[in-house]
Amino acid sequence: MSLAQTRAIGSLLNLSAVPAAIARLRGWKRVALSLGLGAISVLGFAPFHIWPLLFLTFPCLVWLLDGIADARGVALRGRLWRAAATGWGFGFGFFLAGLYWIGLAFLVEADKFAWLIPLAVTALPAGLALFYAAAAAAAMLVWRQGASRIFALALFLFAAEWLRGHVLTGFPWNLWGYALASNDAVMQTTALFGIYGLTFLALLIFASPAALAGPCACASGRRWLLPGFSAALLAAGWSWGTIRLADPVQAVHAQVRLRIVQGNIPQADKWKPENRQWIFQRLLELSGKPASNGAGAPAFTHLIWPETSVPFLFMLNDAIASPETRETFADLVPDGAAMILGAERVEATRRADGQHVIDRVYNALFVLSPEAEVKGIYDKTHLVPFGEYVPFEKTLETIGIKQLTHLNTGFASGSRRRLIAAGNAPPFSPLICYEAIFPGRVLGEDGRPGWLLNITNDAWFGTSTGPYQHLHQARVRAVEEGLPLVRAANTGISAVVDAYGRISASLPLNSSGILEEALPVALAQTPFTAYRNYSLIIVALLILLLYRVVIAVE
Numbered sequence: 001m002s003l004a005q006t007r008a009i010g011s012l013l014n015l016s017a018v019p020a021a022i023a024r025l026r027g028w029k030r031v032a033l034s035l036g037l038g039a040i041s042v043l044g045f046a047p048f049h050i051w052p053l054l055f056l057t058f059p060c061l062v063w064l065l066d067g068i069a070d071a072r073g074v075a076l077r078g079r080l081w082r083a084a085a086t087g088w089g090f091g092f093g094f095f096l097a098g099l100y101w102i103g104l105a106f107l108v109e110a111d112k113f114a115w116l117i118p119l120a121v122t123a124l125p126a127g128l129a130l131f132y133a134a135a136a137a138a139a140m141l142v143w144r145q146g147a148s149r150i151f152a153l154a155l156f157l158f159a160a161e162w163l164r165g166h167v168l169t170g171f172p173w174n175l176w177g178y179a180l181a182s183n184d185a186v187m188q189t190t191a192l193f194g195i196y197g198l199t200f201l202a203l204l205i206f207a208s209p210a211a212l213a214g215p216c217a218c219a220s221g222r223r224w225l226l227p228g229f230s231a232a233l234l235a236a237g238w239s240w241g242t243i244r245l246a247d248p249v250q251a252v253h254a255q256v257r258l259r260i261v262q263g264n265i266p267q268a269d270k271w272k273p274e275n276r277q278w279i280f281q282r283l284l285e286l287s288g289k290p291a292s293n294g295a296g297a298p299a300f301t302h303l304i305w306p307e308t309s310v311p312f313l314f315m316l317n318d319a320i321a322s323p324e325t326r327e328t329f330a331d332l333v334p335d336g337a338a339m340i341l342g343a344e345r346v347e348a349t350r351r352a353d354g355q356h357v358i359d360r361v362y363n364a365l366f367v368l369s370p371e372a373e374v375k376g377i378y379d380k381t382h383l384v385p386f387g388e389y390v391p392f393e394k395t396l397e398t399i400g401i402k403q404l405t406h407l408n409t410g411f412a413s414g415s416r417r418r419l420i421a422a423g424n425a426p427p428f429s430p431l432i433c434y435e436a437i438f439p440g441r442v443l444g445e446d447g448r449p450g451w452l453l454n455i456t457n458d459a460w461f462g463t464s465t466g467p468y469q470h471l472h473q474a475r476v477r478a479v480e481e482g483l484p485l486v487r488a489a490n491t492g493i494s495a496v497v498d499a500y501g502r503i504s505a506s507l508p509l510n511s512s513g514i515l516e517e518a519l520p521v522a523l524a525q526t527p528f529t530a531y532r533n534y535s536l537i538i539v540a541l542l543i544l545l546l547y548r549v550v551i552a553v554e
Contacts, residue, residue: 019214022060023067030064030082031089037061038093045098045174047468049182054206061090062150062210065136069143070215080137087136091129098174099125101464120386128171131160146218147211147226147550151543154203161199165438169385172437174469176202181476185241186234187501190480191526193535195439200539201237205230225550233546250484250498252518256425258486259300261286262494263309264512267459270311279311286514287332300516301423303333305341306490307432307457308363314343315366316356320374321346330372338375338423339368342432342455345379360412363388365430365455367422376421378430379414382438419444425519426450428486433457436474440532442481448529450522452477452485459491467493467509475501482523499523 025033037057044051068074068082103121135156142152157176165172177198181187190198208230212223263283269275287303313321320326333339345364348356363383367376380388388411419427429449431442436454443449454474458467471493478485479501487495495506498520505517528535 016213019059019063019066019210019217022063023070023215025064025067030067031085034061034064034086034089035093038090038095039097041094042097042174042465044179044182045465045469046178046182046472047465049179051179051182054176054179054202055209058203058206059210059214061086062153062207063214065140065143065153066149066210066214066216069140069149076141079140083140084133084137088129088133090136091132092125094132094174095125095128096122098465098469101461101466104460104462104464104466128164131164132157135160143216145216147223148547149216150204150207150210150226151547154200154207155543157203158196158200161203162196165196169382170438172439173473175199176206178469178472178476180205180234180237181472183238183241184501185238185245187476187479188241188244189237190476191244191482191528193539194480194528194532195476197535197539200536200543201233204543205234229546229550245500245502250500250502250504251521253425253521254518256302256423256519257300258302258304258496258515258517258519259287260304260486260488260494260496260507260515260517261309262306262489262492262507262511262513262515264491264510265311265459266491267457270308270459276311282512283309284328284332286512289514300334301337302425302519303337303339304453304455304486304488305339306488306494307342307365307455308344309341309455309457309490310343313346314341315345315364315374315377317347320372326372329368330370333368333370333372335370336423337370338425339372340422340453340455341366341368342457345377361410362414363411363432364414365420365432365453367420378417378420378432380411380432380435381414381417382435382441383411383413384434417444418446419449426522428453429483431455431474431477434470436477436485436487437470439477439480440528442477443529448522448525449483451519452481452483454485454487455489456487457490458493463510467491471495475503480526480528482526482529484520484522486519496520 022033037060041054041057044054064086065083068079068086071079100121102124103117106117106120138156139152143149161175164170165175175195177195180198180202181190181195208227211217211226217223261283263279263286265279270279283305314325315321329339342365345362346358347360348358350356362379364380365378366374369375417429420430421427427449428451429442429444431452431454433456436442442452456470458470461467471487474485474487475497478497478499482499484499485497487497492507492509492511494515496504496515496517498504499522504520505515507513507515
């Protein structure tokens with residue numbers, strides 16, 4: 001081995017050389033690296049769950065900001081702009097790699113929407129990255145030597161995460177806490193302070209190795225304090241979660257037998273008039289299959305179909321639109337059972353000539369009795385922007401932008417979420433599609449349910465990371481609330497999840513079939529359910545105490 005090769009290897013092994021080299025990057029190289037760091041950070045989330053990788057990407061982000069703070073002769077305004085560009089690059093890479101699958105929805109009707117793919121795939125990540133740009137700039141305002149800079153970055157990035165989950169109806173997809181929640185034991189901590197609390201801790205924990213090196217690292221020999229405390233926090237969360245999961249089996253409602261139908265209907269075929277009959281027939285055949293226990297008749301108490309599973313108008317004003325449809329469901333549902341399905345509900349005005357003029361269309365969930373009487377209705381309250389409605393619709397339609405639904409107009413929003421009773425099971429809280437990703441907003445207004453029911457149609461996103469991420473976030477809702485979650489998805493992933501977030505049964509993505517499972521029981525009210533946002537205050541006080549200890553000793 002030559003002397004030059006020996007020196008090169010020695011440089012790589014020198015832990016201080018790598019942070020220094022990263023900090024020295026300037027201009028487009030700095031932004032390019034930050035973008036790459038954000039992009040590979042997505043591997044920490046479902047379906048990959050390589051969350052230890054974030055112990056590399058976040059320290060590198062800190063060292064990039066170290067280089068900006070340590071630059072001589074640069075005014076504060078210049079440092080703020082450079083920090084914002086670095087934060088924006090990290091966020092753009094993260095959201096571009098994490099949300100690429102949104103573009104697949106525009107291929108369902110490619111002749112109408114494919115031209116929008118470049119805009120959709122880049123505009124949303126670019127907009128969401130502005131939150132990270134603001135966070136990095138704010139952190140630069142208070143950037144100091146030592147561990148305080150890591151606390152500052154974690155605090156402002158957490159604020160950015162909270163804001164993107166609430167501003168303009170919110171989009172809290174892939175919050176950083178979900179990376180730590182890849183581990184089932186650590187996931188249990190969301191029962192204490194929710195996914196936002198875990199996000200605060202995750203940002204601090206992932207960035208803590210930057211305390212060991214870098215231009216702005218503490219000069220003292222106690223640089224290990226913050227990484228040590230962070231490791232202790234992670235170990236404590238894992239230990240508590242492991243103890244919580246010690247009982248491998250959760251009790252079930254023995255008298256409740258769920259049958260979830262996953263039809264696997266391609267989105268491109270779903271609303272074509274010529275496909276209505278075979279789609280409906282497939283769902284009926286799956287629903288009527290003999291019981292898996294060998295009995296001749298289906299042995300279920302609850303038959304569950306996914307979101308908008310009925311491929312035609314189901315309910316017009318106050319009645320099922322077609323008498324034939326009602327008779328079919330009456331024959332399908334056994335005595336003593338209940339059916340839950342997703343379909344469209346239309347409110348219309350009848351004209352003098354007998355025709356109807358549509359006033360509003362709702363994306364709805366229905367509960368039917370064995371006689372096919374409608375016993376409960378929930379209209380989706382949290383609609384998907386551009387998917388189910390268009391903000392500033394009249395303005396944007398002038399340039400050809402409209403919602404992706406098959407309707408000429410978008411869906412109307414329901415008024416509120418309330419508990420719904422169905423058969424002999426405890427009342428449930430209904431969640432349609434991405435309503436399941438909003439922490440603290442999944443319960444009805446009239447009490448605590450016995451379970452959560454999420455019906456969805458992830459067919460828009462094909463074989464991508466999107467459906468896996470969606471399921472993982474729904475699992476965390478179960479842990480936060482201490483409630484089992486039942487998920488019926490058109491193309492998958494349908495699942496039954498217990499109140500600890502464990503999947504007891506599931507159907508794989510892009511497969512058709514039925515899932516038969518008992519309903520797990522709910523746990524006692526969790527601290528997160530009881531105290532909600534107060535749990536964040538507890539986390540903040542914990543971080544403040546940790547900050548005071550580290551800074552005082554350092």
